[in-house]
Amino acid sequence: MMKKIVVVGSSNTDLIIKVPEIPRPGETLLGGEFMTFPGGKGANQAVAAARAGGDVVFIASVGDDSYGAEAIKGYRLDNINTENIKVCKGVPSGIAMITISERGENAITVASGANAELTPADLEEAEEPFLEADFMLIQLETPLETVQKAVELCTELDTRVILNPAPAADLPDEILEKVSIITPNETEAERLTGISVTDELTAAEAADALHKRGIETVIITMGAMGAFLSDRTTGTRKMVPGFSVEAVDTTAAGDVFNGQLAVSLAEGRQLERAIVEAHGAAALSVQKLGAQSSIPRREETSNYLEEQSK
């Protein structure tokens, strides 16, 4: 049976221009073509989990414009349950302006629009998906009080929480202590702990600081280095290496990692194996342009992992 994942988070449309270098303040650059792709951290994670084989309910908020309508159509094509996506009258849908360099780096600015209208009350109305879920996956592109309500509901209903604390923000203990697994990148880990994460040693220090704030499992994603796993239950503390690939566009790599991780864990894989599978899906996604347009299906990830293990 497919595992149930509830994703609470943002839905954006990504407006993208590819340029030789990310421009400096005050600089005007002539770029390549302009592209539009569906995005948003929450939506990308929902799509990644659905394509990885999860039964996904996405709780989000879009505007009553064509961007919102197109986004919902896309989620349905991925068999995501959209019953709990709110359509806000007179409010624009979320938009992300993304500049991508030739090296695959990006700079992102987000106009939250309707994402800012997702309220704690909206979650109260959607209690059933939380009750049935194997995991709830959440990020920080929706209001903090909504994130807090989501983790409280999960604690009451005994649903495990994966928090991807992106974009970087300070978080109160009332949220962190209710999280089972946290998946910051180096910047986000530094923002939460004050420790500059540059290698395995500093990642271990940051992980300890997060354990002290009540989190059982810490996975710090560190780009080409892989991910540092620290799990208090099993005592596992190690770097889990990623796959070396030529990146075309790293947008949503973290989202793909989290979506796949949730499904792999819900299906019963051990943490280390789930991280390898998440690395595999993310490695495939960075080789294509765009957020949701680059997310692999379960079969592609399985084939890729098999090839890599030869």
Ligand code: RIB
């Ligand atoms: O994580 C990548 C996402 O961040 C993009 O799709 C963009 O919409 C921003 O939310």
